[in-house]
Amino acid sequence: MELADCSINTITVRSLGLRAVIDEALARGVPAIAPWRDLLATVGTDEAARMIRGSGLRVTSLCRGGMFTAPHEEGRRAAIEDNLRAIDEAYAIGADCLVLVCGGLVGKDLAGSRAMVRDGIEAILPHAAAAGMPLGIEALHPMMVADRSVITTLGEALDLADAIGSHTVGVVVDAYNVSWDPQLEAQVRRASGRILGFQISDWVVPVTGQLVSRGMIGDGCIDLPAIARSVRAAGYDGPVEIEILSDRWWSQPPGQVLDVALARFARDV
Amino acid sequence: MELADCSINTITVRSLGLRAVIDEALARGVPAIAPWRDLLATVGTDEAARMIRGSGLRVTSLCRGGMFTAPHEEGRRAAIEDNLRAIDEAYAIGADCLVLVCGGLVGKDLAGSRAMVRDGIEAILPHAAAAGMPLGIEALHPMMVADRSVITTLGEALDLADAIGSHTVGVVVDAYNVSWDPQLEAQVRRASGRILGFQISDWVVPVTGQLVSRGMIGDGCIDLPAIARSVRAAGYDGPVEIEILSDRWWSQPPGQVLDVALARFARDV
16 A cells, blocks of 8 residues: 555554654655554643644544443443543544444453443443544454453444444454454445544464554564455545554664554555 | 363363373363373373273363364375374274364465365365264364464354264364354354363463463353353253363462362352
8 A cells, every 4th residue: 555545553653752753654754643542641632633733644543432341330430431531632633533442341241341332332422423523443352352342343343333323433443353253354344334444463473462462564464455455445445554562563663663664554555 | 060060171281191180080070081182192092092991081072183274285185184093083082072173374365274174174074974073163262363273253163064064063162262252142052962062261361372371260251150051051961171271370280270170160160
């Protein structure tokens, strides 16, 4: 793909400040970024919004809302309040969507935890709709079910979106999380018109942790061009986020990480 | 569950020799074991068969056949030949089934790799049918798709069994691999009459490797009693294998591991 199709998810170069990420994107001809909320917090939402809007960069998503599951009502209510703030932040920076990483398992009750996720999304839906801020449910890899997301497949994310039944709710497809799924092609087709974002990295072994073992584009076994074609065919025409959560790549100088990632994006996607 | 419902999968105490595992099972009132092939190889299949048959223990499975995927024809042919030997070994020790761990991804071609698995099973099917040895397709957790199994869900394993369409082919359910799946209950029902084995351990975090991060029964977040009830309701009435691949537990004295595992089996399943 061309760099014109690319977005830099800030977690890929998490040691950079927001100003530095913006400058790197502008200098390298990348038209979009996708910041994480903690990065906005370092300068405050208002200043972050000024910086981003002033740059002319597109914001493919704000990462992340969600985490709706909690053992007690108080925790679930706090999560909802935090998501209302996340919607405001996403609106302030002009994000295409707010990514929802829905939250991990409470106790051993998968069905109950999944119900908490639905309740949480429905609770924030009016505020999101009023702000015109799309909510993108992201299915995470099943190895993160205990601690990050009880929503484990694209099909499950779409079932949840169907159950909620609002035009404000769609899905975000992350190739790392879904590439293994025998239903992937069918579910991407089913998601047509509802794909709010598309993120890529690569699957490498050994897995050294459920969250931060992602590989550089081109180093692993995911057929990224094939998945990208499916996602494009299903109507998502926005920039593709490079989102690499990796202890290995975090230990490299961020400028070099971007050198490699953008070269691979152009060559391997 | 009662210890009368239990089987010791030998990988759980992999430092023990076959004689020692047999003696531990007999001494503890456990009616079954499930050996791995490398353990049989240490004494030879004939001697292993004499020891096991002489003990009166049931053999819930032989672990494992499969690994049908390989980049070249030669490798796939070697895998088939190895599986024919595995069928003979399973027959010799009187195993209820041969577990198939189907093999990981070749290159980036999931569909092609999955086709290799089907081809491999079909190639060994006549020999298995002639021996009356059931073949149990095991879906592994999706985090093992690259290196162990392109068959990632129970639904996919059943689709594959359906496509092959032989009474010799069924499935093995391993709670660790499938507990996350929103389709699990429905697929276990669908598997009714075709469940050849049931294995348990627990899901603990952090995951420190895709293969050997399993937790002790009761230490994690899998609702083992619920899954066990589903599997029983679907007609599997044989012993339940304790199969814990774990660097942590492998570093403990095997007698103590069995103490804990059997106490947890009685208390938590």
